[in-house]
Amino acid sequence: MAKENFKALDSHSSKEQPEIYTKEPLTIFFKRKLNHDVLYTMINSKGFKVFEEQDYQKKHQDRDFEIMYVLNGSLTNTIEQNVTSFKAGEGYILNPQINHKETLDDNCTVVFINLSSSLLKKLMKNLKNNGPVFSFFKHNLSSDNSWERNFLEFTTRMPYLNKIFEITLDSLQQELVTPKVGSKYFQAGLVLRLLAELEDETYFHVTNISLDQSKDDFLVDQIIRLIENHYGDITRKDLEKNLHYNSEYLNRLLKSKTRLTISEYAQNIRIKNAEQLLINTDWTVQKISQKLGFSSETYFYHYFKRHLQLSPRVYRNKFKV
Incomplete structure (x- = not known):
């Protein structure tokens, strides 16, 4: 990648597309469109980093599973060859096989939550919830299904945002920024709470999309x-x-x-x-x-x-x- 701030995230993969790899079990990225540039904030167990650069427009894969949620405004996402628009309260969950890029509209703010396979396997172990979100992770974490190119798309059912989801997201961010004794357990619980909120049919309509x-x-x-x-x-x-x-x-x-x-x-x-x-x-x-x-x-x-x-x-x- 051309920009210094992205170089550390770009793994030297043999794949044709660039691959983002944070080397952390849990990382949160915020992107906010400011005129011609984008304000980036990266948060994980190593701390947080803020920088302003041009919008990263390379189609890429993530080594981890990625949850995208639009907080404000709208954006256009290219997932493989499919182009889809998302507005506030909507987003997706991608497995690591998916090539994608996003283009933010003016004043758009979006959050990305990157979850490693190792963390998700721990969270899914012995979990009895079989809703669409948890089933998606369980299915794609299986080595038998690691080749599949599928993702979840969630849209808002209601003409207002899910406040519980956003409060939980804010709590997760705080636990990452200010780690204390037991933080990893709180973080794990908050991730599960976020996933459970996405399964609340009052607020979200979830669709499993196969690119094949x-x-x-x-x-x-x-x-x-x-x-x-x-x-x-x-x-x-x-x-x-x-x-x-x-x-x-x-x-x-x-x-x-x-x-x-x-x-x-x-x-x-x-x-x-x-x-x-x-x-x-x-x-x-x-x-x-x-x-x-x-x-x-x-x-x-x-x-x-x-x-x-x-x-x-x-x-x-x-x-x-």
Whole structure:
């Protein structure tokens, strides 16, 4: 790598792409776009380092598993040949086989958590949780599956960020910066808490994507991702514009995989999100209708009641703890 600050991270690998290797079981990177440059902060057991340089744009692999989470703004990520945009509250988990690079938009802040295979094997040992995130790590840590090129993509279900996830992330950062007796145990527990938060279906929709899957399967994943990203407020024409495929073809494709049309799938997402917001927030019905893209509170009221046979207020009073 040309820049001195990156040289120590670039392992002399025989692979075609550069390989990032921190030589630490746990490292956290923060990147923040500042005009033409990026402010980098690297934190691990050796301390922390801050430097400002041009955005690193080489496609590379990581020796470790990498969790990426957008804290603010948005970025574009190139994962192998696939280009995907992520906004605040979204991200991915990559296994070490994946070539990738990211391009930050102005004022974007993103965090990367690099976890070594040795640390993850210790954390996963005897762990009974079999949700999508923990299953991903268990599967990819097996030597039988080390050749596979797959990753997890997580998108936000709700029009607000998961505060528990960000508080846990901040606690993990503090444990790394100020190590004390027992810090490694706290760090291990906080990593597991972060992974568990990503499995909370109230906040996140998690998709396991194989880079060796068929074109149709990849397209279905992208259709679902876009519908989730727009909280169900998206049309067939919007999908056609974003994915550059005929909307009728996309509709047939989704129905063949899920037995639901685009309209039916989007309606399910809108109703599910409305239910979660009524139960888990104190937002007014008017605010919920606005956040979910309904043209008016009255339209939302009739839409909700038509699908659940209960008005939003009655539903909240019945199910809110």
